[in-house]
Amino acid sequence: DAKTTQPPSMDCAEGRAANLPCNHSTISGNEYVYWYRQIHSQGPQYIIHGLKNNETNEMASLIITEDRKSSTLILPHATLRDTAVYYCIVPPAGNEKLTFGTGTRLTIIP
Amino acid sequence: GAVVSQHPSRVICKSGTSVKIECRSLDFQATTMFWYRQFPKQSLMLMATSNEGSKATYEQGVEKDKFLINHASLTLSTLTVTSAHPEDSSFYICSAREGQSEQYFGPGTRLTVT
Numbered sequence: 756d757a758k759t760t761q762p763p764s765m766d767c768a769e770g771r772a773a774n775l776p777c778n779h780s781t782i783s784g785n786e787y788v789y790w791y792r793q794i795h796s797q798g799p800q801y802i803i804h805g806l807k808n809n810e811t812n813e814m815a816s817l818i819i820t821e822d823r824k825s826s827t828l829i830l831p832h833a834t835l836r837d838t839a840v841y842y843c844i845v846p847p848a849g850n851e852k853l854t855f856g857t858g859t860r861l862t863i864i865p
Numbered sequence: 866g867a868v869v870s871q872h873p874s875r876v877i878c879k880s881g882t883s884v885k886i887e888c889r890s891l892d893f894q895a896t897t898m899f900w901y902r903q904f905p906k907q908s909l910m911l912m913a914t915s916n917e918g919s920k921a922t923y924e925q926g927v928e929k930d931k932f933l934i935n936h937a938s939l940t941l942s943t944l945t946v947t948s949a950h951p952e953d954s955s956f957y958i959c960s961a962r963e964g965q966s967e968q969y970f971g972p973g974t975r976l977t978v979t
Contacts, residue, residue: 789967791970793909796956796973796975797972797973798869798871798958798959798960798970798971798972798973799909799958799960799970800970801867801967801968801969801970804967842908851897851914851962851965851968852899852911852914853899853911853960853968854911855901855908855909855910856908857908858908
């Protein structure tokens with residue numbers, strides 16, 4: 756598995772952009788980067804995923820570096836409801852299993 | 866779209882009894898379903914993977930005779946915790962995917978064994 760490293764916690768002011776980093780230096784060329792989040796006492800929620808190009812959807816943007824060794828999830832205008840644990844996951848190519856690490860606990864400050 | 870439900874959301878059972886948890890994909894066909902367990906202040910741990918119509922594949926350390934998984938249709942998987950004990954108390958979460966798409970998770974079931 757491509758191991759991922761995330762900071763254990765981050766704070767962000769409400770209304771500002773939240774930028775969550777993830778290192779995945781051992782990623783292989785055909786492995787995707789997935790982001791999920793888990794709000795307290797709920798099941799994880801899919802956010803976004805990407806391979807090489809930057810991706811954007813209604814929830815967030817995913818910026819992947821050219822060497823693909825790291826990525827950043829961007830929540831453009833954070834709200835209090837974005838407080839959650841955010842997981843960056845790189846499953847092995849062809850392997851459907853998601854391995855959840857410890858993630859980043861993001862707290863949005865009013 | 867891509868909604869996964871679980872029932873019940875919360876269950877309390879006595880030690881030694883069995884409890885069944887249902888996982889349903891509401892608007893897609895779940896060719897693969899996954900069952901996870903999450904203890905307080907810990908991350909999700911995959912218990913097993915099931916494909917519709919096939920036997921589940923269990924992760925190392927998960928007792929298949931204790932955690933019975935059935936994936937009889939493309940929209941329903943069940944997890945039965947047999948002879949439950951207090952150490953089985955946990956948050957059980959299922960996820961589902963159609964083909965090679967991303968996984969979508971259910972809201973979780975909190976099991977308390979007294």
